[in-house]
Amino acid sequence: MPRTFTPKVVTANALLEGDAVWLTEANTWTRDISEAELMTDEAHADLRLLEAQSRADEIAGAYLADAKAGEAGPEPTHFRETFRTRGPSNYAHGKQVELS
Amino acid sequence: MYSYNDFDEAFVHSRVAQFRGQVERRIDGSLTEDEFKPLRLMNGLYLQLHAYMLRVAVPYGTLSVDQMRKLAYIADRWDKGYGHFTTRQNIQYNWPKLQDVPDMLEALADVGMHAIQTSGNTIRNVTADHFAGAAADEIEDPRAIAELLRQWSTDHPEFQFLPRKFKIAVTGAAHDRAVTKAHDIGLRMVRNDAGEPGFEVIVGGGLGRTPMVGKVLRDFLPKVDLLPYCEAIVSVYNLLGRRDNKYKARIKITVHENGLEKIQELVEERFATIRDGFSGHDQDLLAEIETAFAPPAFTTKSTDGYEAARLANPAFRSWTDTNLAAHKADGYAIVSISIKKHGATPGDATSDQMRVMADLAEQYSHGELRISHEQNVILPHVHKADLAKVYATLREADLATANIGLASDIIACPGMDYCALATARSIPIAQDIATRFDELKIEHEIGQLKIKISGCINACGHHHVGHIGILGLDRAGVENYQITLGGDGTETTTIGERAGPGFSADEIVPAIERLVTGYLGLRSDAEETFLQTYRRLGMEPFKAILYPAEDKANAA
Numbered sequence: 181m182p183r184t185f186t187p188k189v190v191t192a193n194a195l196l197e198g199d200a201v202w203l204t205e206a207n208t209w210t211r212d213i214s215e216a217e218l219m220t221d222e223a224h225a226d227l228r229l230l231e232a233q234s235r236a237d238e239i240a241g242a243y244l245a246d247a248k249a250g251e252a253g254p255e256p257t258h259f260r261e262t263f264r265t266r267g268p269s270n271y272a273h274g275k276q277v278e279l280s
Numbered sequence: 281m282y283s284y285n286d287f288d289e290a291f292v293h294s295r296v297a298q299f300r301g302q303v304e305r306r307i308d309g310s311l312t313e314d315e316f317k318p319l320r321l322m323n324g325l326y327l328q329l330h331a332y333m334l335r336v337a338v339p340y341g342t343l344s345v346d347q348m349r350k351l352a353y354i355a356d357r358w359d360k361g362y363g364h365f366t367t368r369q370n371i372q373y374n375w376p377k378l379q380d381v382p383d384m385l386e387a388l389a390d391v392g393m394h395a396i397q398t399s400g401n402t403i404r405n406v407t408a409d410h411f412a413g414a415a416a417d418e419i420e421d422p423r424a425i426a427e428l429l430r431q432w433s434t435d436h437p438e439f440q441f442l443p444r445k446f447k448i449a450v451t452g453a454a455h456d457r458a459v460t461k462a463h464d465i466g467l468r469m470v471r472n473d474a475g476e477p478g479f480e481v482i483v484g485g486g487l488g489r490t491p492m493v494g495k496v497l498r499d500f501l502p503k504v505d506l507l508p509y510c511e512a513i514v515s516v517y518n519l520l521g522r523r524d525n526k527y528k529a530r531i532k533i534t535v536h537e538n539g540l541e542k543i544q545e546l547v548e549e550r551f552a553t554i555r556d557g558f559s560g561h562d563q564d565l566l567a568e569i570e571t572a573f574a575p576p577a578f579t580t581k582s583t584d585g586y587e588a589a590r591l592a593n594p595a596f597r598s599w600t601d602t603n604l605a606a607h608k609a610d611g612y613a614i615v616s617i618s619i620k621k622h623g624a625t626p627g628d629a630t631s632d633q634m635r636v637m638a639d640l641a642e643q644y645s646h647g648e649l650r651i652s653h654e655q656n657v658i659l660p661h662v663h664k665a666d667l668a669k670v671y672a673t674l675r676e677a678d679l680a681t682a683n684i685g686l687a688s689d690i691i692a693c694p695g696m697d698y699c700a701l702a703t704a705r706s707i708p709i710a711q712d713i714a715t716r717f718d719e720l721k722i723e724h725e726i727g728q729l730k731i732k733i734s735g736c737i738n739a740c741g742h743h744h745v746g747h748i749g750i751l752g753l754d755r756a757g758v759e760n761y762q763i764t765l766g767g768d769g770t771e772t773t774t775i776g777e778r779a780g781p782g783f784s785a786d787e788i789v790p791a792i793e794r795l796v797t798g799y800l801g802l803r804s805d806a807e808e809t810f811l812q813t814y815r816r817l818g819m820e821p822f823k824a825i826l827y828p829a830e831d832k833a834n835a836a
Contacts, residue, residue, distance in 0.1 A: 195307065196378050198332040237309030240327055258757055260329075260696060263705075267330050268697035270625045270707045273360060273375070274330045 188225045189216040189247045189254050190232045191264070192239035199274065200264040201239060202254075203232050209239065212279060213265050214253030281344055281648065282427045282572040284392040291435070292389045295396060299323045300382035307379060322402075324395025325381055328700050334373045334381060335398040336388060340408035340426035340450070341369035341658075343649040345642045350391040352634035358384050363634065365619060365627040367691055367742055368447070369407050369651045370398060374698055396434060401442045403433035403514065409451040409458045410652035413573060414614045414660035416606035419469045419477050422452035424570040425506060428562065432507055439514055443521030444529035446514060447486075454771070459653060461485045461494040461773035462745060464531045465513060468771075470500060478502045483513060483543065484535030487739035491775045492532040495540050497547065505555065507562045512551035516543065576646035578609040581665045589668040596671050598724070599682040604667075613667060615645070615659040616652070617674060618681040618689065622718035626692045626710050627655030636677040644670050653742075654691055656684065687723040687731060687796060688714035691742055695735025695752060696759075702735035704752025704759040705785075709733055712789045717796075726796055728809045730769070745769030747811045748792065749776045761788040763795070765822055766814045777819055779826055791826055798825035 190203035191213075201209040202216035210216060219225040225244055232242040245261050247254040256262045267274020284292070299319070306316040320326075324335040336351070343351075351371055355363050358380045359373040366372055376384060388394055397404055406426045413421040429448060433439065439446070450467040451458040460466025466482035479501045485494025501509055517531045520538065528537075535543050590597045605614040617637060620626050629637070637657055641649045644666045650658035662670055674680040683689050690713060693699065695706030710733055717723045732746030736753075743749030749764035760782040767776030783791045796810070802821055803813045814822065 193327055198327055198376075198378065199330050236312045237307065240313040259759060260754075263696060264329055268374075268707075269705060270628075270697055270711065271360075 185220065185222045185225075186246045186257075187218050187220045187248060187254075188244040189213065189218060190225075190228050190242060191216075191245045191261070192232060192242035195237065195239055198240075203228060203242075207231075211275060213247070213256060213261075214250070216247070216254045218247055218249055218254040281342060282423075282569060288392070288431075289389070292392075292394050292396070293386075295323070295394065296382060296385045296389050299385060303378060303382055318400070321399040322396065323381075323385065324398035325376075326399065326700070328374070328698050329696070330698065331375045332378060332381070333698065334376045334384060334395060335366070336371050336373070336393060336395045337398050337405040338369050338371060338393075338651050339430050340406055340412065340423050341410050341651040341653075342408075342412075342423060343651065344391070345638045345647050345649070347391045347393055348634050348638035348641065348649055350387060350393070352631035352638070354384050354387055355631040355634070357387075362628050362630045364625070364694065365629065365651050365655045365657070367653050367655065367693070367740055368405055369410070369653055370405055371651070372694070374694075399445075401444050401446075403429075403436065403439055403442075403446045403448065406430050406433070407447070407449045407458055407463075407653060409453055409456075410650045410654075410658050411457060411605060411614050411660065412452060412650070413575065413648075414607050414612075415453050415455075415457075416608045417455050418453040418608060419471060420452045421573050421575075422450040422467070422469060424566060424573045425467070425503070426450050427569045427572075428507060428566050429510065431565070432511070432562075439518065442514070442518055443523050443534075444526070444531075446517070446531065448510070456769075456771040456773075457652075459742070459745065459769040459773070461771075462487050462491075462742070462769060463494065464517075465510060466494050467506070472500045476502070479506060481509065481513075484532040484540075485773070486530055486532040487742060487744045488530070489527055489737045489739075490530075490533065491739070491744040492536065493773050493775065494532075495535060497540070497544060503566075504563060505551075508555045508558045509547070509551050511554060512547045515550050515554070516546045520546070575609075576648075576661055578612060578661070579663060580611060581663060583611055583664040586664040586667055593668075595680075595682070596668060599671055599680055600667065602682045602686060602724075603684045607661070609661070611664055613662055613664055615662045615667070615670060616684045617657040617659065617679050618683050619656050619679075620683060620689050620714065621678060621681045622683075622688055623711050623715040625707050626690050629657065633677050633679055636673060636679065640670055640673055654689065656689070683723065685728050685730070687717045687726050687729045689730075690714060691730075691732040691746070693734050693736075693741035695733075695741075699735060701738060702752070703737070703754040704735050704761065706733045706735040706741055706750075706752055709750060709752070709761065709785070709788055713792055716789055716793055720793070722797070722800075725806075726800065726810070727806070728811075729796065730767075730811075731792070732767070742769060743767070744775045745773060746776060747809075747814070748795065750788065750792075753782065755782065759785045761785070763788075763791065763826065765795075765819060766811065768811060779819065779823055781827075794825055794828075795822060798822070
């Protein structure tokens with residue numbers, strides 16, 4: 181039996197600001213994970229990652245992160261990825277204030 | 281203090297110009313991230329969870345007034361108005377934008393600072409006793425040697441691609457405040473039988489995944505041989521160190537796998553080969569550097585006002601009890617400014633606070649500041665007659681917390697709030713522990729206690745040498761915190777012992793509270809510190825306190 185593939189999003193750090201961004205279906209980078217493309221097919225995910233990695237003048241360090249479908253769109257499943265969606269816990273800095 | 285000469289200035293400015301070009305080529309896409317990464321790391325620029333991070337070297341922890349003011353300026357101009365002082369006496373900016381970094385480096389270069397070799401597999405910032413030049417128990421100020429090592433190691437062509445990073449610490453005092461036994465090379469100044477100062481050379485210490493206490497390579501090395509001897513050590517390591525496995529690449533593993541004797545033999549052989557090549561030029565340079573570290577012109581004045589202020593103001597008295605250390609000059613004290621206000625982020629200072637500390641240094645500390653590896657700021661030379669004024673100013677700037685060496689004076693790495701390598705958060709745990717002990721109002725009763733927290737196995741938070749060490753891990757997708765006990769980072773360096781299973785983020789603060797209040801019932805008297813009690817009784821009674829249910833189950 182083929183192993184089940186955990187759904188993924190392509191994520192990276194923006195080249196200039198260095199903050200977390202996610203790849204959308206429209207091939208843009210979003211700062212809101214709920215707008216990201218959630219991929220349930222492994223081959224497709226690998227291809228999207230390669231495409232993302234080729235965009236060297238926009239981002240750095242692209243990788244596939246586990247995610248799940250939520251009400252508003254993709255949501256992180258691991259606490260590290262959750263922190264990336266909002267920023268540090270000691271100050272109101274980063275996405276938790278910039279997105280709202 | 282050492283000031284850059286024309287050579288230093290030209291070198292640092294030319295590196296900034298090179299890096300400016302590299303950043304431009306990265307932004308226009310002509311350099312890929314893989315190509316750019318080693319270049320940015322050589323200049324102290326990391327890419328973290330939420331942003332870039334610029335790590336600026338504070339050589340041997342010494343800052344001038346102008347340098348501290350520039351750090352404040354950089355925080356305001358290109359970051360979010362604060363900086364983070366680290367366990368290697370550096371300062372980190374957590375929010376720089378890539379295109380601004382060359383300007384930040386240019387601003388640093390203007391005050392004789394840089395971020396070169398604060399990352400990468402090179403010789404890193406040389407750290408020193410933060411009381412250097414001031415401590416009563418010091419043989420000599422070790423900073424001249426540290427500066428010589430900085431000049432020698434910066435851009436040293438043989439040592440730009442070592443098997444792994446390489447850290448050197450130096451102390452001139454009997455009491456080791458520089459954690460020399462947990463460094464790749466630790467240099468501890470000692471006197472020989474003839475009374476001449478030289479160094480005990482310690483090699484192969486380190487924390488991280490495989491913690492090791494450094495071993496003595498040479499009991500006594502004459503000062504004159506220091507540079508060729510250090511070069512011999514790094515040279516032997518450069519050839520012998522493993523490049524096949526990142527986790528076995530540090531010199532501690534090289535020493536462990538080859539044995540101290542073999543390393544001694546190779547180092548002595550290499551030393552004999554290269555020693556003559558140094559031909560005294562290094563000693564001329566050292567003599568020049570030493571004049572830059574001549575002690576300031578200490579003054580003599582009455583300390584009557586100080587004693588009266590202590591009697592009149594209990595809060596001031598409490599602060600002087602915890603935050604002062606003995607100075608070598610009559611009438612002077614070393615002031616530790618706590619960057620650990622209860623509930624605040626350990627090591628974070630705002631730009632306003634940096635400016636206040638710079639002003640105080642200018643007015644009351646002969647123009648000098650120090651950064652400690654314990655993430656506090658030191659005013660090294662304050663006359664006791666001025667302490668009440670210094671304290672009053674610190675209070676206004678929210679910098680007068682009287683907790684140096686106490687339970688809330690916690691070392692914590694940035695952890696998963698910032699660091700891309702972290703496996704769990706450190707900062708909120710430190711904040712919660714400090715807040716809790718402040719609520720309980722017992723930290724003065726507890727006395728000397730070093731709690732150190734790392735957010736991953738790499739141990740930037742020195743948890744292995746904390747009396748209580750906390751290591752944050754990812755256990756099946758949940759933050760989990762392991763406790764180690766009995767660690768010590770001084771001249772009697774000891775690696776802490778793991779107490780047992782880890783605790784969840786919700787359980788760790790109550791566990792630490794249980795441990796510390798339990799210690800109060802175990803100690804022989806109020807003078808016996810946590811570490812002494814642990815050494816006397818061993819792990820078992822502490823384990824019983826930490827895991828009460830398990831204890832009952834075992835007894836049943």
